[in-house]
Amino acid sequence: MSSHPQLCHSDCDDCPIRHRAVCAHCDTSELEELEQIKYYRSFEAGQTVIWSGDQMSFVGSVVSGIASLTQTMEDGRTQMVGLLLPSDFVGRPGRDGAPYDVVATTDLVMCCFRKKPFEELMARTPHIAHRLLEMTLDELDAAREWMLVLGRKxxxxxxxxxxxxxxxxxxxxxxxxxxxxxxxxxxxxxxxxxxxxxxxxxxxxxxxxxxxxxxxxxxxxxxxxxxxxxxxxxxxxxxxxxxxxxx
Amino acid sequence: MSSHPQLCHSDCDDCPIRHRAVCAHCDTSELEELEQIKYYRSFEAGQTVIWSGDQMSFVGSVVSGIASLTQTMEDGRTQMVGLLLPSDFVGRPGRDGAPYDVVATTDLVMCCFRKKPFEELMARTPHIAHRLLEMTLDELDAAREWMLVLGRKxxxxxxxxxxxxxxxxxxxxxxxxxxxxxxxxxxxxxxxxxxxxxxxxxxxxxxxxxxxxxxxxxxxxxxxxxxxxxxxxxxxxxxxxxxxxxx
DNA sequence: AATGGACCTTGACCCAGATCAAGTAGGACC
DNA sequence: GGTCCTACTTGATCTGGGTCAAGGTCCATT
Missing domain, CATH: 1.10.10.10 (Winged helix-like DNA-binding domain superfamily/Winged helix DNA-binding domain)
Structure with a gap:
């Protein structure tokens, strides 16, 4: 954790990557506010975390294990459209319905924040909003890089x-x-x-x-x-x- | 234009879609600020607007024509990773290098904003920042939908x-x-x-x-x-x- | 140590789409 | 009207990866 000392506080060991994805620059009061709305969820390999079309009530990040974003056609053909490794962020602040299934590909632990209060915190904390845009741009880059893989390799x-x-x-x-x-x-x-x-x-x-x-x-x-x-x-x-x- | 009356002012006819992508809810002073940093660029079919790796000095949107985001492998295989139709936004506020070529697929007119001042405006105008996140999430959804097309159809x-x-x-x-x-x-x-x-x-x-x-x-x-x-x-x-x- | 089941490997064959190769249609320019 | 060029079409053939089918391996359970 030495490279991100500002993230480290009491429960670092409990959830070492928990804040890295969200707020590398949060001050103490912001971290405490996040703490209040934080909870953990575990899933077994194969379980679906969120069904396409469902309301998403949280945002969060992967603590351990792997989740994948999956799209399925009526006839059963499926395509993974994203791979979530530990520290990756899941969620679409400002949006309600999930556009694809999120599936636990291995046993999975997620660190979640309740969505409503998270969005409120984000609305009055520009650097978190900025961080979210950064992460979304990263995801977009990764998705487009993968399009080359899928289409031409x-x-x-x-x-x-x-x-x-x-x-x-x-x-x-x-x-x-x-x-x-x-x-x-x-x-x-x-x-x-x-x-x-x-x-x-x-x-x-x-x-x-x-x-x-x-x-x-x-x-x-x-x-x-x-x-x-x-x-x-x-x-x-x-x-x-x-x-x-x-x- | 009747559905977006708040966007319509003097030069609507000149550039009817110019602000739709960016700021459906801008007030007059914000629109005037955008006006100051706005300029147009035209490209002929086949011209490259931005080379992969280049610095991007502007953000903007397509007025007329079609642009495409293209990735190319060393051996010449190419994959379009995005299609920009009129009113679509181009640009990565907060980022410098372009991760892929932007190519004018037909004759193309773009409405550009100088990047630096646009980012400053964005930093102090939360609803523009929010709009940017919205657009990026839309692009991400579109990219992922296209991954299903590429991988499984x-x-x-x-x-x-x-x-x-x-x-x-x-x-x-x-x-x-x-x-x-x-x-x-x-x-x-x-x-x-x-x-x-x-x-x-x-x-x-x-x-x-x-x-x-x-x-x-x-x-x-x-x-x-x-x-x-x-x-x-x-x-x-x-x-x-x-x-x-x-x- | 035997049984069962999930996961993986390998072989034989087939077919959708790539490749190679002609040819056609239509617009610009002389 | 011809000729050139770019964009497109169509045919013949080839092949990478899909499909179908038969094992193999490794664990967990009994």
Missing amino acids: TAREKIASLLSIIARRDASLTKRGMSGPMVFDLPLTREAMADYLGLTLETVSRQISALKKDGVIHLEGKRHVTIPDMGRLMEEAGDDTDGGFLV | TAREKIASLLSIIARRDASLTKRGMSGPMVFDLPLTREAMADYLGLTLETVSRQISALKKDGVIHLEGKRHVTIPDMGRLMEEAGDDTDGGFLV
């Missing part, structure tokens, strides 16, 4: 893109750097990856096997991944070799 | 989705209703449609021919489209038959 490039996103996020959350080999556990099933990438689970499986055979990744078991050379992975993803590290 | 459904978006936007801009047959000119080449849909131009052409043969659309020349039955088109798009009309 091959299956192999799609897998490599997903792996590099997860690896990067994991590195930044655990404060390990990006140099040297990266090691992490895949938090998604093959099917969830397929839904995120616009593929079938069989194709995901085949491409992961191929990347493994080619030495781009190592696998222990089905989920434990080692990436010996991050640059190589990003080439496989078809990304500009630089730049991507910024996200 | 067939070529035929993709074309139908694009046509119904254009038809709806056209209807709302010209204030014609959605009842009865819809008539409009396609503002995009087959290639631009392909770039938006993650297809090749040949596939676009074939699917348009197929929709025509099946009576879902009528074509006069290559661009003039009549949609006899909007509901039918939306079924072809695989959309929920209701709801979509809201956008």
